[in-house]
Amino acid sequence: MKSNIPLSLHGSLPGLSPHFLFGNLIQAGVLFRNISVPNALRQFKARYGDVFQFWLGSSRIIVVSGVEDVQHVLTHRHIYDKGALSTRTFSILFPDAIVCCKGAKYKRHAAYILTLFRRTKVMANLDLMIDHVDKLLVRWRANDIDIIHQNILQQCQYLVLGIFGFIAFDYDLEILNGEDFTGNELTQALQDFVSAFQFLLFSPSFISSIYLKFNSRYRRAREVIKRHLYQIIEQELTENEESLANRKRTCFIASLVTSLQENESLEASKPEEDKKGLSRQEVLDEMLLFLVAGFETTATALAWFIHLMSKHPRVQSKIKAELASNGGTTQDITQDRLDSLVYLDCVVNEVLRFCPPLLAAVRTVGVDDVLPQSGAQLHEGDEVLIPIHNLARDTRLWSIDPDLFYPERFLEADKNHHPYALLPFSTGHRQCIGQDLARFELKVLAARLMQNVTFTDGGPQVNSGGHFARVSVMPKHIGVKISFDY
Template structure:
C-alpha cells in the first residue's frame, strides 16, 4: 500500500522536470516551506531558476505543473473550455468552506456567481468612498495618541482591523467594531476567530486532505472559532431580515448582504431534490459559507496590500513625497473627493507597483478538462493536470520588464514599462475565474493610501524590525514591519 501511494502521489510523472517529492511531504521540506525557511514566492523563483519555465511542484500529495511562459499563460487564460477552476481549491477549501464560490464549479458556480458578481463592479463600488474615508479617519485618531518616535510593530494587524471594519460595512452593513477599541490589548471575538483561522491556513494548504480534515474536526479551538463567526453572521442575517422583504428586494442590486439574504431558499428540501442546473437561490449553509468566504477574501487581500504599501513607503521616502506633492497640486483646500482621487495618476502607478513588487496572492491554479499541448514550451498536458501560474515569478522576470524588476520603482508605469505584457502583472489572476473583488480591492487601497498620505509620513523603524520578507498564509504577508508614524498636520 505504501509503495502504491508513493508511486501514485509522491513520484514525478512524465518528462517535465522537477525535484522528486518526498513521501507525505512532496516538496515542502526541500523547498523550505515546511518550517518557514522560504515563502511560496521564494520557493517558486528558486525552482524556476533550477528547472526553467515549466516544472513539477508538489504540495504534499498534490502535483502542480508550474508555468512561467507568458505565451503559454495567455493560452491557458483564453481557453476557458479547457482550463477550469483548480481542483486544489475545491479539495482544500471544501474542508472549511464546502459551499463557497471558490469551492464550486459548473452550474453551482454559475448559480452562486449570478447573485454576487454584479455587486463588485466599479459602478456599485464607488458609492462607498465616504465610508472608507471615515474608517481611515478612525484609524488616524488612534494613531495620533502615539508618539512620533513609537515604532508600530503591528501594522499587519492594524491593516486587518481597518479592512474588517470597511468590508463589514460595505458587504454586510454591519459594524465589526474593530476600530473602536485599542485592539493591541482588547481584540473582539470575531477578530480572534478570524485570526485563528488564518493562522491555521497552512495546515489546510500543505497537509493531505484527510489529515487536515481530521485536524479541523478534532480541534476544539477551530470549532469554537467557527461558532463565534456564525454567531456574528446570525446577527448580520437577522439585522437584514428585520428590514422586511420589500426593502431587501430593493437593496439586492446594491447590497451584498441583501442579495445573499434575499436569495435564501424558501424550501431547501425541494431545491435539494432538483438537478444543480435547475436550483435557485441559496441554502442556509451556502449562505453562511459565502459570508465566510467574502469576509475572509474581502479583508485579507487588501489588508495585506496595505501592509506592504506602508512598509514600502517607509523604505522609499521619495515615493511618499511624490504622492504628497500630487495630492497637494491644484488642491489648496486639501479636500479628497472621488473626482480628485481619479486624477491621481502617480498614486495609480504606486499601487500598481505595490501589487507587482509584492503580489498578495501567490498564484492561481487551473485544472484541465481535456488533454492539451502548450503552444510555446510544447509541454503535453493531460486531463486532470493542475496548472499553477505564479504571480510573483512573473512580476520579477527580467524578460518581461524593461526596468530592473527587483527595483521598487512606480515611475516604470509612466515610461518604459507602461505597455508591459498584460499577463506579466496579474495580481488577481486572469480569465473567467479571476478574483471577482479586484475592483473593490484596488479602489479601497487607493482611497486608503490617498487619505493616509494626506496626513502622515511613515518612517523606517530600523532594519531589525522593518526588514520585510515574506510569510505565507492565506496571502503573502510581510514578515517584519516596524514603522514610525509622523503626522504632517
Template sequence: MVSIVIAALFVIVITLIYIYLKRAYSPSPDDLPGVKPHIVFGNLLNSGILTGKLSFHQVFLDYQRRFGDKFQFWFGSHRCFVFCGVEHAQIIFADRHTFEQAPLSFPNFDLLCPNAIVMLTGAKWKRHIRVLLPMLKRAKIIGHLETIVQCADRFIDQNLHPGQVHRDLVSSCQSFTMNVIGFIGFDHDFDAHINSPIKKAFRDFIFYSVSILLSPWLPRWLGKIYLKYNWKYQHAYRLIHELSEKLVEEEQNKESEMENKRPKNLIASLVSSLNEQANDDQVSSGLTHAEIFDEVLIMILAGYETTSTALSWFIFFASKNPQVQQKMKEELRKHHLLMTDDLKYVPELTSENLTSLTYCECVTKEVLRLAPVAGFSVRIATCDTIVDAVKIHRGQTVFIALNNINTDARYWHHADPRQFVPERFLGEDENHHSLAMIPFGGGHRACIGQELAWLELKTIIVRMMQRGITFEDTSENTGGYEDHLSCLPKKLAVRVRFD
C-alpha cells in the same frame, strides 16, 4: 500461529504501501525538470515551505532560475506543472473549457467552507456568481467611496501614533479591511479593533485554515477529526457562524419592512436570493441557507486577509522609499488635496479626483505588481491538452506563477523589476503586456473582489498621504516573507511621523 499470520499480513501491507508510494512518486515520461520529491511531503518539505524558511513565491522564483519557465512541483502527493510565462498564462486563462479552478487552489478548504465560491465549479459556480457579482462590480463599489474614506480615517486615528515605532501594523491593516467589508458588504460595524473577539476568531480560523491547506497528504477523515475536536477552531467557527446568522436575520427583518426593494449591498443580495430548493439544474436560481453562510464567511475572510496584506506591503515599501511618499504629497498639493496647515480641514476624496492622481495610481499599481500577495493561480485540466509542448492529462493540476510573471525582466524594462519603482508606469512600461501584471489572477476565475480591493488600497494610500503621514524606516524593519492565506511581510516595524 495467529501472531505469525498477523505479523506476515502487517509486513505485506507495509510492503504494498511502500511499492504504491514508490510507483506514485517515480519519474514519468511526461515529467518536467524539478527537484526530486519526498514521499508524502513532495517538495513542500525539501523546498523550505513547510518549515517556514521560504515562501511559495520564493521557491517558484528559485525553481524558474534553475529549471526555466516550465518545471514540476510536487504539492504533497500531487504532481503539478508550473508555468512562468505570459504566453502560458494567456493560453491557460483564455481556455475556460479546458482549465477550471483546481481543488489545490485551496486544498482541503472544503472541510472548512464547502459552499464558498472559490471551491465551486460548473453550474454551481455559475449560480453563485449570478448572486455575488452584481454587488462587486465597479459601478456599485464606487458608490461606497465615502464609507471607505471613513474607515481609513478610523484606521489612522486609532492605529497611527506620531513618534512611535509600530510593530503591529499588519494586524491593524486587517482591522481596516475587515471594517470596510463590514460596512459596505453587510451594513454592519464589526468594530474590528486589534483585540476584538470577532477579529481573534478570524485570526484563529485562518491559522487552522493554513494548517489544513499545507497538509494535502493528510487523509480527509483525519482532517475532519482534527477540526471536530479542536476547541479553539470550534470556538472561532461558532463565533463566526453566530455573526453570519445575525447578519442574515437583521437583513431579513429589513426586507419584511420594505418589500420589493432592490439589493443595495452584498448581504441584501444574498438574503434576497434565499431559496432552500436551489440546485444546479438549468432553471434553478438563488442560494440555500448553508450556501449563504459560506459566502458570508469567505467574503469577510477575503476582505480580512488579502487587501490588508497589500496595504502592509505599501507601508513597508513606503518606509524604504521616502522619495515616493514625497512625490505623492507633491501631487496631492498640486491638486489642492493636502490637509490644510492648521489641520482643520482635509479635502474631500471623490472618484474624479482619485482618478486624477496619476502618480498615486502608479504607486498602487507598483504595490500590487511587486508584493507577493498571491504567488500563484491554480487550474485543473478537464481534458487532455498541450501547453508549450507539455502534455497535460485530464485531472492534472497546473500552477501559473503570478509573482514570477509580475517581476520578470522580459516584460518590465524601465528599471529592475524586483525593485519598487512606481515611475515605471509613467515611462517605458506604461503600455506593458496585459498579462505581465496579474495580481488578481485571470480568466473567468479571476478574483471577483478586485474592484473593491483596488479602490480600498488606492483610497487608504491617498488618505494617509493627504493627512501628512510619513512612514520612516527602522533597524527592525527587515521585511521577509510569511505565508498565510496570502504572503505577509514577516517583520514590519516603522516609525510614524505627521508632517
C-alpha cells in the same frame, strides 16, 4: 483525477524527486530554512526553466512561468478549469461557496454573487473606508512620535476587518473602538476562522480534516459566525422593501437576502439546472469566502504599501505632491478626485507587481494539451500553477529592471507591458471576483494615509521586509515610524 501516490517525478518535465508527505518543501527550503514559497518557485525556475514539476506536500503541480503558456492556460477555459488543488482546500471550510462550484451550480451562484462587486456598489463605500482610516489615525496620533510600529500588518488587518464588517454585514465589529483591537465576539470568531484557514493551505486533506474536527476554537468560531449571520438575515427579512433597497447599495448581506430560497427542501430536490436562489448554508459559505479572500488580501497589500513607502521617501513625496495639486492634502476625498490621482494608480500597480498579495493562479487540465511556448505536454488531471511572482519579476517581460521598485515604469517604458506579466488577482474565467473592490479599497486607504502621515524606515533589523505565504503573501518584517504632516 490522478493519484498523487507514490510520490515520484512523472513524465519528462524536470524537477526534484519529492519526499514522502513533504514533497519538495524541505528541498526548496520552505520547511526548516525559512524560504518563502514565491522565492522557492523563483529558484526552481532559474534551475529548471519555465515549466517544471513541484510537489506541495503530497500534491504534484506543474509550474508554468512562460508568458505565452500562461496566456494559453488562462484563456482556454474549455481545457483549464478551477484548480482542484485549491478547491480541495476551500471545500473543507466552505464547500458551497462560488469558488468550489462548477457547471450549473457555478452559474447559479454567479448570477447573485458577481452583482455584489459592480463598480457602483464598490464606490458607494468610499466614505465608510475613509471613516475607518480616520479612526486608525486617531490611535496613531496618541502614540509617541519615536515609537517604531512593528505590528503594521496586524493593524492593517484590523482596519480592513472593520471595513469588511460593514460592507459584508452592515455590522460594527467595534475593532477600532477600544485600546487593544479586541472588538466583540464576532470579531474574535472571524479572526479564529481565518487562522484555521491559514493552517490548511499547505496541509494534506486528511490532516486538515483531523485538525478541524478536534480544533475547538475553529468549531466555536464557525458556530458564532453562523449564529450572528443568521440573526442578521432574520433582521434583514423584517426590513421593508424601501429600506432593503437602500441597504443593498452598500451591504452584501442585504443583497444576498433577496436571493434566499423560499423553500429550501423543494429546491434541494430539484436537478441543479433547475434550482433557483441560494440556501442559507450557501449564503453563509459565500460570506466566509468573502472574509478569507477579501479582507486579508487587501490588508496585506496595504501593509506592503506602508513598508515600501518607508523605504522609498521619493515616491511618498510624489504621492503627497499629487494630492496637494488636486485640491489640497486635507480636502475630502471624492470619487472624481480619486480618479485624478494618476501617479497613485502607478504606485498601487507597482506595489501589486513588486509584492503580489496572491501566490498563484491554479488550474486543472480537463483534456490532454500541449503548451504553445514551451511545447510541454500536459495530461488530463494535471494541476497547473502559475506563479504570479515569477511573471512580475521576469526580465524578459519588463523593460525597466523588475527587481527595482519604480512606479514610473507604468508611465514610461513599461506602460504597454504584456497583459499577462501583471496578474495580482489572476485573470480569465476564474479571476478574483473582488479585485475591483480590493483595488479601490487599497487606493482609498493609501490616499487617506498619505494625506495625513509620513512613514519612515525603522531600521534594517525591524524593517527588512521578506515574506511568508499564508492566505496571501505577507510581509515578514515591518518596522516603521509614523509622523503626522500637520
